[in-house]
Amino acid sequence: MTQVQEMQLIFHDMHVEDMIMSENLKVASLIEKLSPSWKDFKMYLKHKLKEKTLEELIVRLRIEDNNQKCEEIYQKPN
Numbered sequence: 703m704t705q706v707q708e709m710q711l712i713f714h715d716m717h718v719e720d721m722i723m724s725e726n727l728k729v730a731s732l733i734e735k736l737s738p739s740w741k742d743f744k745m746y747l748k749h750k751l752k753e754k755t756l757e758e759l760i761v762r763l764r765i766e767d768n769n770q771k772c773e774e775i776y777q778k779p780n
Contacts, residue, residue: 703763705735705736705737706732706760706763709728709732709735710760725755725756729759732760732763733747733748733759736763739770743766747762
């Protein structure tokens with residue numbers, strides 16, 4: 703999620719400087735920057751038929767991040 707926040711700051715800075723970047727390009731660049739551990743989810747997002755807004759993508763990433771953290775907790779041996 704740190705990378706997501708960093709990308710959001712970059713997008714904001716670009717907006718402040720009146721640099722225009724399409725929503726689709728923002729979404730695609732954010733998906734490409736996901737870490738290798740998110741490979742399966744990254745492929746899922748790339749092949750999703752419905753285009754997503756940046757906000758929708760960030761919500762999905764937060765949900766997936768939370769799911770992965772929960773899986774790690776439940777998979778740890780006692």
